[in-house]
Amino acid sequence: MGWKQRMLIAFFRVLDGLRLIKPVMGFVGRWAPVYSQKGRCVWPYIKRRRNANVHLLAYHRVSDACDSFLPPMSIKMFETQMAYLATYCNVLNLDEAVERIKAQDVPDDAVVVTFDDGYADNYIHAFPILKRLSIPATIFLPTDVIGTGRILWHDQVFSALSNSKVPLIEGFPENGSRFPLRTLQDKRRAQDSISLYFRSLDVPRRCHEIKRLFGLLAFSMNLESSRVYLDWSEVKAMQSHGIGFGSHSVSHPILSFLSETEAREEILESKRLMEKMLGIRVKSFAYPSGRRQDFSETTKALLRESGYECAVSMIHGTNSVGTDLFEMRRTQYQDGNPHMFGARLTYYKCTS
Ligand SMILES: [Zn+2]
Structure with a gap:
């Protein structure tokens, strides 16, 4: 302070x-x-x-x-x-x-x-x-x-990035993009950019891209x-x-x-x-x-x-x-x- x-x-x-x-x-x-x-x-x-x-x-x-x-x-x-x-x-x-x-x-x-x-x-x-x-x-x-029991799209993205153990994602959202995910700061930086990208998508495209992101992060949402x-x-x-x-x-x-x-x-x-x-x-x-x-x-x-x-x-x-x-x-x-x-x-x- x-x-x-x-x-x-x-x-x-x-x-x-x-x-x-x-x-x-x-x-x-x-x-x-x-x-x-x-x-x-x-x-x-x-x-x-x-x-x-x-x-x-x-x-x-x-x-x-x-x-x-x-x-x-x-x-x-x-x-x-x-x-x-x-x-x-x-x-x-x-x-x-x-x-x-x-x-x-x-x-x-x-x-x-x-x-x-x-x-x-x-x-x-x-x-x-x-x-x-x-x-x-x-x-x-x-x-x-x-x-x-459904989850808002931004909470799905936060949860996937927060819980993923993958150290790096490449090619998301586009070829050439690269996000290291080793530290909390890395993950927050990735979250800012990726959330910005998701904001620009219509609903069907966003659902598709969330599935692709989950695949890259080896993450699945536990709805139970x-x-x-x-x-x-x-x-x-x-x-x-x-x-x-x-x-x-x-x-x-x-x-x-x-x-x-x-x-x-x-x-x-x-x-x-x-x-x-x-x-x-x-x-x-x-x-x-x-x-x-x-x-x-x-x-x-x-x-x-x-x-x-x-x-x-x-x-x-x-x-x-x-x-x-x-x-x-x-x-x-x-x-x-x-x-x-x-x-x-x-x-x-x-x-x-
Ligand atoms: Zn809100």
């Missing part, structure tokens, strides 16, 4: 001791810095915000499982962050946050907790903490893997022992305790690479199945992968046509009146220290 982080933690610890965190958060929520065109803070230095902003937080797996390849957020870190939110923030569910943005009535210190991919540990580890602290959350489900994602009984149990659900497509493709017909199918089918299983209207969608290039204006139009009211991305930032509700911003924090987490939340609230 660098000296700047240590100073920030110390500063927030002092604020906490003086019970000043809430007033400081309230202040930065109502006032924004004034920047020149060159990005320098200039006179009068601060101006009153017209509207408060909503901070959407993104989570995936929450577990103490030992996974050096792609470690999940530890239960302790998650609990620390939730305890901070319960003490100092106004945690809304996503549907309410969207309604408040539309009504230009965003409360101070507004935060929304979201999870992507529907991992079973959301029920096993995160849900008891959310319930105890009365924190609402929204979980985005890729419906193809909920209660079916995998209990990776939520099932519908767990989803319903959480729903009855105020957890909300949105769609994360059917099979987690990169929507901007699909034809309009395929994208419509992913967007509509997941919504239909969730509405049938849960008896609710599904209003929100999370873009798989969620970078700016992973969705398009056509994707947004398809979502609107299909009856969604908002979509969340992984573009960093906060949301307020005027934010495109089909391009909402989210942030992931990896802070286990409550004061560092608080400092970072406050900093981003202040500067966005």
Whole structure:
């Protein structure tokens, strides 16, 4: 940890001791810095915000499982962050946050907790903490893997690379490509490049290429022992305790690479199945992968046509009146220290 982080933690610890965190958060929520065109803070230095902003937080797996390849957020870190939110923030569910943005009535210190991919540990580890602290959350489900025993394509790729004992693969994805896999760093480098390649493929081609990769890695997926994602009984149990659900497509493709017909199918089918299983209207969608290039204006139009009211991305930032509700911003924090987490939340609230 660098000296700047240590100073920030110390500063927030002092604020906490003086019970000043809430007033400081309230202040930065109502006032924004004034920047020149060159990005320098200039006179009068601060101006009153017209509207408060909503901070959407993104989570995936929450577990103490030992996974050096792609470690999940530890239960302790998650609990620390939730305890901070319960003490100092106004945690809304996503549907309410969207309604408040539309009504230009965003409360101070507004935060929304979201999870992507529907991992079973959301029920096993995160849900008891959310319930105890009365924190609402929204979980985005890729419906193809909920209660079916199937595995999302990116988790198949991670699992194959993580578990393979093969020291090198050559000729994948194309002739001349070469990935050594001797160390964890080698495997992570290979994962970055190979995942990027898989993102660009349509569904049949991706299935074919996953089989080819498994062959090169001498890996086969053990579906018997995998209990990776939520099932519908767990989803319903959480729903009855105020957890909300949105769609994360059917099979987690990169929507901007699909034809309009395929994208419509992913967007509509997941919504239909969730509405049938849960008896609710599904209003929100999370873009798989969620970078700016992973969705398009056509994707947004398809979502609107299909009856969604908002979509969340992984573009960093906060949301307020005027934010495109089909391009909402989210942030992931990896802070286990409550004061560092608080400092970072406050900093981003202040500067966005
Ligand atoms: Zn996802």
